[in-house]
Amino acid sequence: MSYDKELAAAKKAASLAARLCQKVQRAILQSDVQSKSDKSPVTVADYGSQALVSYVLQRELPSELFSMVAEEDSEDLCKDSAQETLERITKLVNDILASDGSYSDSTLSTDDVVKAIDCGKSEGGSQGRHWVLDPIDGTKGFLRGDQYAIALALLDEGKVVLGVLACPNLPLTSIAGGSQHSLPGEVGCLFFSVVGGGTYMHSLDSSSAVKVQVSSIGNPEEASFFESYEAAHSMHDLSSSIAKKLGVKAPPVRIDSQAKYGALSRGDGVIYLRFPHKGYREKIWDHAAGYIVVAEAGGVVTDAAGNPLDFSKGRYLDLDTGIIVTNPKLMPSLLQAVRESIEEKVSSL
Ligand SMILES: Nc1ncnc2c1ncn2[C@@H]1O[C@H](COP(=O)(O)O)[C@@H](OP(=O)(O)O)[C@H]1O
Numbered sequence: 001m002s003y004d005k006e007l008a009a010a011k012k013a014a015s016l017a018a019r020l021c022q023k024v025q026r027a028i029l030q031s032d033v034q035s036k037s038d039k040s041p042v043t044v045a046d047y048g049s050q051a052l053v054s055y056v057l058q059r060e061l062p063s064e065l066f067s068m069v070a071e072e073d074s075e076d077l078c079k080d081s082a083q084e085t086l087e088r089i090t091k092l093v094n095d096i097l098a099s100d101g102s103y104s105d106s107t108l109s110t111d112d113v114v115k116a117i118d119c120g121k122s123e124g125g126s127q128g129r130h131w132v133l134d135p136i137d138g139t140k141g142f143l144r145g146d147q148y149a150i151a152l153a154l155l156d157e158g159k160v161v162l163g164v165l166a167c168p169n170l171p172l173t174s175i176a177g178g179s180q181h182s183l184p185g186e187v188g189c190l191f192f193s194v195v196g197g198g199t200y201m202h203s204l205d206s207s208s209a210v211k212v213q214v215s216s217i218g219n220p221e222e223a224s225f226f227e228s229y230e231a232a233h234s235m236h237d238l239s240s241s242i243a244k245k246l247g248v249k250a251p252p253v254r255i256d257s258q259a260k261y262g263a264l265s266r267g268d269g270v271i272y273l274r275f276p277h278k279g280y281r282e283k284i285w286d287h288a289a290g291y292i293v294v295a296e297a298g299g300v301v302t303d304a305a306g307n308p309l310d311f312s313k314g315r316y317l318d319l320d321t322g323i324i325v326t327n328p329k330l331m332p333s334l335l336q337a338v339r340e341s342i343e344e345k346v347s348s349l
């Protein structure tokens, strides 16, 4: 099965969304930050990115049934108090489309923007095709001026078949050792994969792509690992116990968002550990694009027990332990270390 058309549409949508996010991040104002009911920050850029991706996919693929599972919805945006914000988002989306020259026949109204955002309410599942979108993954990183990603994937009959990860602040060269901040002009990566076709990366400013591969390191002493910047998102004490058990020497590289999957896919580090606190349920948009980018670059992504991730169950991933990512050589010893560290943690409680 070819996904050429879908890939071209997804790359266009994610690149335009990245442009919108860069514009907002440069000009970020405190008043751009809203508080969602779960208290996580959501900015005009999250909404703008979701509206833009939804609109572009539908314009580029007019003959396909459109279903999308996406993080944001318009509920808060439709309150009277948010009218000004909605107008700002609409202007942003129109400005980006105008700067690209696409669809010059149409300008979006605030209603069109709300509709585009709310196309993301699909439940996904094991049948048919569903786009999966995190319009800004790593909103906290985005607000800090650090890493974030626009993460877009396509599910076909419950399997991830395509992924695009735009990482506007990720340096084009390796961030091994934690050098995520580099000179302006050297940042902005787009990773993309189609099932069976490998993973490629190019600069957000160009389209000449290179094939990427995960690191082939087999000695844990030479390995380095990624984890969330936010301690609330992953138990840093557990990952540090696992790393110690494995014999990893380097300190963790803590960065936000699925930029971790992108960096791992090109060998900047070889392990990514994610252990949410009890009760947290992982959503598919936080992993779908990252998963295929790593898998097609030769990496392995499983839950903490070594089972493959199942993206066919709806908006959530059905797992409660955690997610681990590495290359095939290190996976057996990593799984062993994970099992032992979890047992020790449980028995110490
Ligand atoms: N308590 C929690 N535990 C685990 N993940 C959480 C969390 N609270 C929020 N997240 C998720 O972690 C994502 C960011 O991951 P990371 O820590 O790798 O940067 C967030 O994505 P958004 O920023 O899209 O909301 C959010 O979905």
Ligand SMILES: [Mg+2]
Residues within 6 Å of the ligand: 040, 041, 071, 139
């Ligand atoms: Mg969020």
Ligand SMILES: [Mg+2]
Residues within 6 Å of the ligand: 134, 136, 137, 138, 285, 286
């Ligand atoms: Mg996210």
Ligand SMILES: [Mg+2]
Residues within 6 Å of the ligand: 046, 071, 134, 135, 136, 137, 138, 139
């Ligand atoms: Mg998000």
